[in-house]
Amino acid sequence: MLQAGIVGLPNVGKSTLFNALTRTRKAESANYPFCTIDPNVGVVQVPDERLEPLRAISKTHKVIPAAIEFVDIAGLVAGASKGEGLGNKFLANIREVDAIVHVVRCFEDDDIIHNMGSIDPLRDIEVINTELILADISSLESQKEKLVKKARGGDKQAAENITLIDRLLPHLNENRPAITLDMTDDDHVVLKRLCLLSAKRVLYACNVAENDLADSSGNPYVAKVESYAKEHHGAGICVISAAVEAELIDFDDAEAAEYLESLGVKDSGVSLLIRATYDLLGLASYFTAGEQEVRAWTFRKGMKAPECAGVIHTDFEKGFIKAEVVSYDDLLVAGSTSGARDAGKYRLEGKDYVFKDGDVALFRFNN
Template sequence: MALQCGIVGLPNVGKSTLFNCLSNAKAQSANFPFCTIEPNVGVITVPDERLTILAELVHPQRIVPTTVEIVDIAGLVKGASKGEGLGNKFLANIRETDAILHVLRCFDDDNITHVDGSVNPVRDKEIIDYELQLKDLETIESRIAKVQKQAQTGGDKQAKMMYEVLIKFKEALEQGKSARTVTFDTKDEQKLAKELFLLTSKPVMYVCNVDEASAVSGNKYVEQVREAVKDEDAEILVVAAKIESEIAEFETYDERSMFLAEIGLEESGVARLIKSAYKLLNLETYFTVGVQEVRAWTFLKGSKAPQCAGVIHTDFEKGFIRAEVIKYNDFIALKSEAAVKEAGKMSVEGKEYVVADGDIMHFRFNV
């Protein structure tokens, strides 16, 4: 399931520092692998304490965590929608991602110049929003030109609905609002809206890059961002990229934990960022547990048992018979599969079972 989060931001906001922290295997936890597919794509392990706890009970030969792909997208400048800077490449790269991590500079530092001369995260956010909205407006207008005649003259219901969806988006974009602020009532409208693949309809998380002193509770810039995005249904994460690069220098997990405790953080910003990116992509995790391996598998929230079986192998989905399901908390409380069965806590589920985050699954199939 190669869903990707793209990291975007203006130049010099700490975007690449963060990406480099993500890409440093030591930055996360005891054993987080990281590999680069191409210079700007990182496959990063998702930190999950449940995996470690399950492994302590089962003592498997190996532990396999799940991953998420993060793409470092070149810094955007004003005029990108018109091809300025790496404009077209930047916009094409964003189009290919499924969610956006928008890094905003929320720190003062005279040694690091800002492209617009001063620190103002709300203005920075609006520059990128504006460029993406302009591109979306271009997309919408060219689609309107194609369907308008069919919608207004013929009896084509589908064209009529598409036209109404397009007009709704056009009105919002012209008011300087992103496509994600527009809601549709019917499933059909929602489907058409999704198929437009608009840049500003992607889920977004604002990553406020702060100075060391603001790492725990943020600062005035973070509050400005909070106020600016309050109607956007977007998450905000506070990270100090400078601290994250220091954490990445420590050799052992214990050293990193001690350092975090000293500055008042329970978990590194990078670990929180990865978990949030995973959630932003609407992903959840189920586990398979055995003496050979304890493994985390990624599935799209709301998936049914056969689709989740297909994540392991397509044959599992084709020949799905049933799923044996143990709830994570039951396994932890009773400490083994045998004890769970004895307590009558293992359920047998069919094709309509919606898999929950943390479920321990065993699939029965026949091909």
């Protein structure tokens, strides 16, 4: 299962957000730096409004959503790449995740300490980015020393790595993350081998006060983060309120809906954040739907039919023959599986078919 790491400076709301995402109090949350030391890991269901209509069509009571993992990582401070604070631990933990949810404080509150003494989300973002970049520079310089000898001996892969490293180092030394370097598809293959922190995709989670949740357009901090994300990463942002999420943890569905309505919103922001993170990880869902259960299966965008069959079981991929596929929209219009078949909306797809988000599938395979 792919993981998204929740990162940020100390005291920006990371652990509170993690608790909200996992609907637990697994991560300690307190008003002092480095409250989180060892990373907390939680499996989170991906909200999907398509599951309930599929359940009704299939006449089943069992629904299994897709899921991803979030990791709550210790707060980072300036100098982390040199071991300041919990820097070494932070960098080791973030290296293990597949994408980054960067929590940025976008609210004023004199009662909650900011470790840098003031609220400035762009400065906070740059502190994190700089430390990731410095760690990457150190890593690449070390890797290059080891690769030179191999390249001289005719190792083609080592030579490819060095070529990209020589392009990356000047880019990183201009304090620009690896993800912003203009690269070909072949370069991206090499980039994965280098295991760089600043090459990970990023989603900025703007943590706002509860009175900004309904409409954050008047929050100047959010506007700055949104502009920065577009200019520097082509990254997305999501507005959440960790304080609101902390309140919702102990509420049942009816109480939560009533509380959110009092704030002028229908969704707390967590559902949007989970779905945005799912997309950030390059993931999508296809469905199987029958009398026994409706289930969302996670696949990487671009995967072909046999690979998607293998998500269910490796035998499905090995013995793949065909996939019966209907789009969710077509099935919904038809109102039933038989109706979709009668309307000619079911298709038989072969090994080269690239699955799409929302496909409803039944696989044919040899045992």
